[in-house]
Amino acid sequence: MAAAKKLNLLYAQSGGVTATINATAWGVIDAARRSRRIGNIYAARNGILGVLREDLIDLSRETPSALQALRHTPGGAFGSCRYDLPAPERGRAHYARIAEVLRAHDIGCFLYNGGNGSAETAQQLATIMPQHGWPLISLAVPKTIDNDIVGSDTSPGFGSAAKFAATCLREAAADLASMADSSTKVFVMEVMGRHTGWIAAACGLALPSGEDGPLLLLVPEIAFERRRFLDAVTARVTRHGWCVVAVAEGLRLGDGRRLTAAGGDGIPGHEQLGGVAPLLAAMIRGQLRMKVHWSVLDYVQRAARHLASGVDVAQAEAVGREALRYALAGRSNVMPVIRRDSNRPYRWHIAPAELDTLMNLERRLPRRYLSRDGWRLSATGRTYFSPLIRGEAPQPFADGLPVHARLRLHPVGRRLDSSWREPGHPKTGKKTL
Numbered sequence: 001m002a003a004a005k006k007l008n009l010l011y012a013q014s015g016g017v018t019a020t021i022n023a024t025a026w027g028v029i030d031a032a033r034r035s036r037r038i039g040n041i042y043a044a045r046n047g048i049l050g051v052l053r054e055d056l057i058d059l060s061r062e063t064p065s066a067l068q069a070l071r072h073t074p075g076g077a078f079g080s081c082r083y084d085l086p087a088p089e090r091g092r093a094h095y096a097r098i099a100e101v102l103r104a105h106d107i108g109c110f111l112y113n114g115g116n117g118s119a120e121t122a123q124q125l126a127t128i129m130p131q132h133g134w135p136l137i138s139l140a141v142p143k144t145i146d147n148d149i150v151g152s153d154t155s156p157g158f159g160s161a162a163k164f165a166a167t168c169l170r171e172a173a174a175d176l177a178s179m180a181d182s183s184t185k186v187f188v189m190e191v192m193g194r195h196t197g198w199i200a201a202a203c204g205l206a207l208p209s210g211e212d213g214p215l216l217l218l219v220p221e222i223a224f225e226r227r228r229f230l231d232a233v234t235a236r237v238t239r240h241g242w243c244v245v246a247v248a249e250g251l252r253l254g255d256g257r258r259l260t261a262a263g264g265d266g267i268p269g270h271e272q273l274g275g276v277a278p279l280l281a282a283m284i285r286g287q288l289r290m291k292v293h294w295s296v297l298d299y300v301q302r303a304a305r306h307l308a309s310g311v312d313v314a315q316a317e318a319v320g321r322e323a324l325r326y327a328l329a330g331r332s333n334v335m336p337v338i339r340r341d342s343n344r345p346y347r348w349h350i351a352p353a354e355l356d357t358l359m360n361l362e363r364r365l366p367r368r369y370l371s372r373d374g375w376r377l378s379a380t381g382r383t384y385f386s387p388l389i390r391g392e393a394p395q396p397f398a399d400g401l402p403v404h405a406r407l408r409l410h411p412v413g414r415r416l417d418s419s420w421r422e423p424g425h426p427k428t429g430k431k432t433l
Helices: 021-034 048-052 064-072 092-104 116-132 158-179 198-206 226-240 276-288 299-303 310-328 379-389
Strands: 007-013 038-044 056-058 107-114 137-142 186-191 215-218 243-248 292-296 334-342 347-354
Touching: 007 021, 007 048, 007 310, 021 038, 021 064, 021 107, 021 310, 038 048, 048 056, 048 092, 092 107, 092 116, 107 116, 107 310, 116 137, 137 310, 158 186, 158 198, 158 243, 158 292, 158 299, 158 310, 158 379, 186 198, 186 276, 198 215, 198 243, 198 379, 215 226, 226 243, 226 276, 243 276, 276 292, 310 334, 310 347, 310 379
Parallel strands: 007 038, 007 107, 107 137, 137 334, 186 243, 186 292, 215 243
Antiparallel strands: 038 056, 334 347
């Protein structure tokens, strides 16, 4: 009796990377290496673009120690991308090319590690590849610091970003409090979150709860009111001598525009992200005549593996292993999502979610997670966020700096004569829930 044919696996990373996306990669790769049913294990360089370009990496040529070091390495080890495949009726050439590359390397399973937008790519390949004569097991594997994947209790990458941001704000608050009597009164820290305020809200963990605490949280889900904000800052400085503000980059006005698009004063202008903190600082300085400092965490918040959440690392690796298990069971067109079983103690499990129930959707921060005035976490919010940042995940250091994976990234030999010519790629909008 002939032995069953082994399944060749292709893994790829997509979208903004996290401190723990490579822990998911390790979960996939280690589980695949241990399986007798998996043949060749490949990675696509720079996400789906690597598939279109036939730019693949042979993971069998990496040492076990280098691959294991992925667990404590930030960034995307194989390169990521922001690239949306066009709709089937407009992108037949794209799908024909992908089928051609998969067929040339006999790849029967594709795992795409990304957010809710990347889930659509996995869904498209699962449904369209058979139309091109190449049946494919295609799954999405979750990650995003935005914490906005519908149907999942949390998103791998978020817990570590939240832990880092809350830690930064707590430490900055200690610095501010020590100097506030004769110097700076206000510190504004901007975090990521162009549509949702999950990270900004998690910063509420930085200080103990309290009706009149010196911390203000600003999220896109609550419309920004200039006078109300300035009054709140004044009240905190009067009561405590200082005030710290955590603000999401996508903070919006009542008319739906981002504050950065309105220039902070309702004046139409070119929209940008990564600039709301200096706008608020200028507002405080100009109207309240207070000395204020500001900071934008930017890439730092999603790359801070040295302060990763132990829970987050465990979940990131677990979804990778579970995705491989689903694939070996023949499950396609799904994502392994995290479901919460209890708060105290925090218990969770992984379950499959159909991709068409979550792709291109964004989960909004529930209003009940914030206090009635919207400035701080509610008890419900603290109960939700607290378990996600718990636990440490130490990484090795050498000469005082963290050690990261050093992969060889050996290319797989090309088998196609033709090369892919880049067309302009479409951008797709997301819907929010």
